[in-house]
Amino acid sequence: MIKNVRPRPNSRPSSAPPPPASLEPTWDDETVPGLDLDDPLNEFDRVTAIPDLPSEQYVKSVMATAEDSRVPAPGTPPPRPPAPPPSAPVHVLSPDEYFSLDSDPPAAPRSADSTAPYAAIPPIPPNNAPTARPPAPPLKTRSPGVPPQSPSLTGLELADLDSPDGVSAPPQKSREQSRLDPRDPLLELSSDPPPPAAFREVAATASAIADMKDRYAMGDFSGALVIAEKVLETNPEDLEAPRYAQSCRDVLTQMYSARLGSLDQRVEVAVPSDQIRWLTLDHRAGFLLSLIDGGITVDQILDISGMPRLDALRIMYQLLDQRVISLGN
Amino acid sequence: MERVIGIDLGTTNSCVAILEGDTPVVIPNRGGYKTTPSVVAVTEAGKRLVGHIAKRQAITNAENTVYAAKRLIGRKWNSPQVKNAIMTSSYTIVEGPHADVRIKLRDKTYSVPEISSMVLQEMKIVAEDYLGEPVKKAVVTVPAYFNDNQRQATKDAGAIAGLDVIRIINEPTAASLAYGYGKDMDRTVAVYDLGGGTFDISILEIGAHGVFKVISTTGDTFLGGEDFDARIIDWLVTGFQDEHGIDLRQDRMALQRLRDAAEKAKCELSGVRETEINLPFIISTGRNEALHLQRTLARPTLEKLTEDLVERTVDICKQALTDAKLDVGEIEDVILVGGMTRMPAVQTAVTGYFGREPNKSVHPDEVVAMGAAIQGAALVQDRQDMILLDVTPHALGIMTFGSYFEELIPQNTTVPTSRTKVFTTSRDDQTAVKILVMQGESKRADENELLGEFILTGLRRAPKGHVEIEVTFEINTDGIVSVHAKDMENGQAQSIQVTATSGLTQDEIKNMMTNAEDYLVERRVDEHFEAAKQDAETLISEIERLFPEIERVVGSADFGRDAIAKARTTVERTRAAINSKDTTLVKEQVDQLSRTQRMFKGVVSRG
Numbered sequence: 023m024i025k026n027v028r029p030r031p032n033s034r035p036s037s038a039p040p041p042p043a044s045l046e047p048t049w050d051d052e053t054v055p056g057l058d059l060d061d062p063l064n065e066f067d068r069v070t071a072i073p074d075l076p077s078e079q080y081v082k083s084v085m086a087t088a089e090d091s092r093v094p095a096p097g098t099p100p101p102r103p104p105a106p107p108p109s110a111p112v113h114v115l116s117p118d119e120y121f122s123l124d125s126d127p128p129a130a131p132r133s134a135d136s137t138a139p140y141a142a143i144p145p146i147p148p149n150n151a152p153t154a155r156p157p158a159p160p161l162k163t164r165s166p167g168v169p170p171q172s173p174s175l176t177g178l179e180l181a182d183l184d185s186p187d188g189v190s191a192p193p194q195k196s197r198e199q200s201r202l203d204p205r206d207p208l209l210e211l212s213s214d215p216p217p218p219a220a221f222r223e224v225a226a227t228a229s230a231i232a233d234m235k236d237r238y239a240m241g242d243f244s245g246a247l248v249i250a251e252k253v254l255e256t257n258p259e260d261l262e263a264p265r266y267a268q269s270c271r272d273v274l275t276q277m278y279s280a281r282l283g284s285l286d287q288r289v290e291v292a293v294p295s296d297q298i299r300w301l302t303l304d305h306r307a308g309f310l311l312s313l314i315d316g317g318i319t320v321d322q323i324l325d326i327s328g329m330p331r332l333d334a335l336r337i338m339y340q341l342l343d344q345r346v347i348s349l350g351n
Numbered sequence: 352m353e354r355v356i357g358i359d360l361g362t363t364n365s366c367v368a369i370l371e372g373d374t375p376v377v378i379p380n381r382g383g384y385k386t387t388p389s390v391v392a393v394t395e396a397g398k399r400l401v402g403h404i405a406k407r408q409a410i411t412n413a414e415n416t417v418y419a420a421k422r423l424i425g426r427k428w429n430s431p432q433v434k435n436a437i438m439t440s441s442y443t444i445v446e447g448p449h450a451d452v453r454i455k456l457r458d459k460t461y462s463v464p465e466i467s468s469m470v471l472q473e474m475k476i477v478a479e480d481y482l483g484e485p486v487k488k489a490v491v492t493v494p495a496y497f498n499d500n501q502r503q504a505t506k507d508a509g510a511i512a513g514l515d516v517i518r519i520i521n522e523p524t525a526a527s528l529a530y531g532y533g534k535d536m537d538r539t540v541a542v543y544d545l546g547g548g549t550f551d552i553s554i555l556e557i558g559a560h561g562v563f564k565v566i567s568t569t570g571d572t573f574l575g576g577e578d579f580d581a582r583i584i585d586w587l588v589t590g591f592q593d594e595h596g597i598d599l600r601q602d603r604m605a606l607q608r609l610r611d612a613a614e615k616a617k618c619e620l621s622g623v624r625e626t627e628i629n630l631p632f633i634i635s636t637g638r639n640e641a642l643h644l645q646r647t648l649a650r651p652t653l654e655k656l657t658e659d660l661v662e663r664t665v666d667i668c669k670q671a672l673t674d675a676k677l678d679v680g681e682i683e684d685v686i687l688v689g690g691m692t693r694m695p696a697v698q699t700a701v702t703g704y705f706g707r708e709p710n711k712s713v714h715p716d717e718v719v720a721m722g723a724a725i726q727g728a729a730l731v732q733d734r735q736d737m738i739l740l741d742v743t744p745h746a747l748g749i750m751t752f753g754s755y756f757e758e759l760i761p762q763n764t765t766v767p768t769s770r771t772k773v774f775t776t777s778r779d780d781q782t783a784v785k786i787l788v789m790q791g792e793s794k795r796a797d798e799n800e801l802l803g804e805f806i807l808t809g810l811r812r813a814p815k816g817h818v819e820i821e822v823t824f825e826i827n828t829d830g831i832v833s834v835h836a837k838d839m840e841n842g843q844a845q846s847i848q849v850t851a852t853s854g855l856t857q858d859e860i861k862n863m864m865t866n867a868e869d870y871l872v873e874r875r876v877d878e879h880f881e882a883a884k885q886d887a888e889t890l891i892s893e894i895e896r897l898f899p900e901i902e903r904v905v906g907s908a909d910f911g912r913d914a915i916a917k918a919r920t921t922v923e924r925t926r927a928a929i930n931s932k933d934t935t936l937v938k939e940q941v942d943q944l945s946r947t948q949r950m951f952k953g954v955v956s957r958g
């Protein structure tokens with residue numbers, strides 16, 4: 023259940039990161055003890071701020087985001103990239119094609135643009151663009167007689183476009199569609215080869231950027247940062263991700279600093295040394311603990327930790343939260 | 352009278368002392384330690400770290416942490432020691448504009464004297480905090496084998512740090528001075544100095560009336576406590592790898608912890624028979640799984656691990672005695688210097704070789720700084736009986752035919768001095784001669800340091816050996832060496848003046864001094880702010896603790912409400928002042944907070 027949902031003047035998420043000063047430094051969350059915030063598998067467990075959205079809208083957006091980004095269980099089809107707008111060419115699979123990935127050419131294409139060259143890769147939305155999911159790049163239909171080149175499930179799933187709101191439907195939907203009128207232009211099959219890997223990467227990046235913006239707008243700065251860093255790993259040239267990443271880092275740094283209080287406080291280990299090994303910590307927390315000698319301050323630990331300041335702050339906060347350390351003058 | 356501090360600027364640790372009354376006192380740093388690691392680092396945020404704090408991040412921030420800068424000070428870029436350091440150092444060493452050595456930290460390049468000045472500045476601050484007054488003068492110690500350039504570079508480092516280095520003295524001499532302080536003795540001693548990174552053995556003659564003569568000195572600049580630590584680290588890493596199949600060296604954080612733990616265990620084993628090394632969460636193997644390292648190290652194990660290192664020091668001792676042309680039985684006392692000499696195995700080895708128990712009347716970590724402090728006080732008090740004579744640290748001479756070194760001024764000659772020698776031409780019809788001025792003790796010229804060169808031309812054409820050239824070496828009171836060469840027949844003369852150089856120009860030194868002063872001012876401002884901030888935060892927390900009680904006591908009285916509102920405003924203003932980093936304002940607010948706190952406490956005690 024969502025509590026303390028507060029209306030805000032402009033609930034439309036903006037792509038431009040708000041100035042850090044406008045953020046609530048005394049945010050609260052339900053931090054899971056021992057949670058590894060860098061772990062992408064846990065990224066949906068994190069809520070770093072109470073969103074300023076109407077509750078229904080918030081639930082809807084969270085569900086949509088989760089549906090898009092859920093990590094697949096073994097044996098399930100991979101996640102669907104965001105759907106292109108309704109005007110995009112349609113590429114629907116037959117059940118056989120979907121499951122067997124047969125390399126035989128499909129039925130003759132009826133798409134008007136089936137022989138058209140690949141569309142240009144769409145640019146990443148500008149910085150001031152709204153955070154709505156960006157349109158996926160237009161898809162190519164296959165040329166007659168050209169066998170599909172090692173089609174992947176991810177590439178073929180892009181055909182599912184009948185969701186009116188742009189949210190991808192589960193794979194069963196595609197099989198239902200295949201029983202519909204074959205003359206329906208929306209069901210035309212393309213004989214073009216699947217989009218190349220670079221093309222799919224761009225689509226994935228666009229989706230991730232949108233997800234990042236959504237999370238940022240909702241106050242999930244940790245989640246937005248994880249996505250921004252992933253985007254930068256695959257596409258270091260991206261212009262928006264660094265900006266968001268930096269803004270997230272700034273905000274999170276402020277938040278953790280506010281939680282810890284004065285960074286000039288001396289740190290002490292609050293757990294007897296013989297009991298430390300029974301705690302649930304990782305080696306990085308263990309390393310920070312090893313730096314505590316009774317005379318060292320939080321700021322000095324951040325200086326000498328050798329890890330990014332934000333990471334060190336977060337771990338220090340977790341250690342404080344778990345009462346492994348105590349602070350004082 | 353002006354105070355003069357004595358600084359032992361070590362390769363791995365530094366120490367500062369002062370003479371209080373007649374007693375040399377070592378000054379502890381803020382952490383309470385009497386020695387400060389000679390380590391300088393620059394953090395990612397551009398903050399300068401010096402001492403223990405820098406050492407504790409030496410592995411995790413290895414590229415931006417300078418240790419053992421002393422091995423590089425005053426060296427030329429093309430010297431073998433620099434080439435070796437480039438291969439072994441984790442930080443970047445680059446060539447300076449004057450064929451000197453520079454060190455790159457983050458986006459800035461520093462000269463070696465500049466790095467050493469940061470350590471000296473730290474020692475100066477430690478002394479000033481202790482004395483409560485500014486310190487301007489210092490005596491700094493250097494190894495006996497340092498040449499003029501290295502000594503000059505150390506002086507320059509002092510100048511950059513804002514210190515007038517009134518005398519540079521040899522480390523073994525300083526140790527002997529502290530050892531012989533207050534005693535009138537005449538004996539030959541060995542100073543066995545096993546520090547963190549280097550080993551030196553010096554044989555000295557301590558004569559009556561304060562004559563300290565270094566007869567021989569030798570050592571290994573890559574043998575010290577760190578090598579002992581490395582053996583313990585190897586032992587721990589191998590054991591862990593056998594047990595878990597993981598090489599801890601691959602993880603910087605694990606390695607940093609291993610290094611700290613190894614040093615701690617080594618120190619503990621000087622006092623106890625065994626110690627436990629406990630490093631929980633040393634490394635993660637995957638999700639939610641971290642491994643712990645827990646081992647017990649016994650003293651015999653450590654001794655076995657480091658046996659060969661101790662033996663190496665004994666071999667070097669033999670060499671020093673050979674150089675001094677002395678028999679081991681002629682050594683009347685052995686002075687131990689350096690923390691590593693606390694290790695029982697080292698003491699046993701020293702006792703075994705010299706055939707006598709080493710002298711334990713002086714503290715091995717502090718004795719050198721104490722000697723420097725004694726010398727500093729003697730200089731300002733003009734106590735002639737204790738003032739060391741300024742001597743040439745190395746022999747001076749010229750290169751002769753066949754690349755031999757011909758000595759003119761022997762090592763340990765008191766300055767000022769002048770010596771002359773006559774040379775002849777080495778070829779028939781030789782009309783010019785090249786004079787290469789060198790410093791060192793080796794018979795081979797290429798093993799000594801080249802100080803300068805000049806050519807004397809216009810010689811008469813004659814068979815070899817027939818033209819005589821008089822060469823004169825002069826060292827004045829400032830240590831400036833002048834060399835004159837004169838054709839004794841036609842009076843044709845040429846000369847050169849050799850001034851020791853650190854590789855820095857006067858302008859560069861001035862610039863660095865300004866930067867160091869700025870840093871010091873900035874640091875003092877920060878310290879004042881932090882002190883005021885801490886006072887303010889303590890008072891705020893006390894006042895906030897009292898608020899509920901005050902509200903309960905004064906109830907709904909108008910006066911009480913006003914007082915509480917004013918107090919809250921004061922607290923808010925203080926917080927704003929802290930945020931704006933306004934020291935003056937924070938101090939003003941502290942006064943107000945103090946008044947508020949007193950008033951609240953009074954009300955609560957009455958209520």
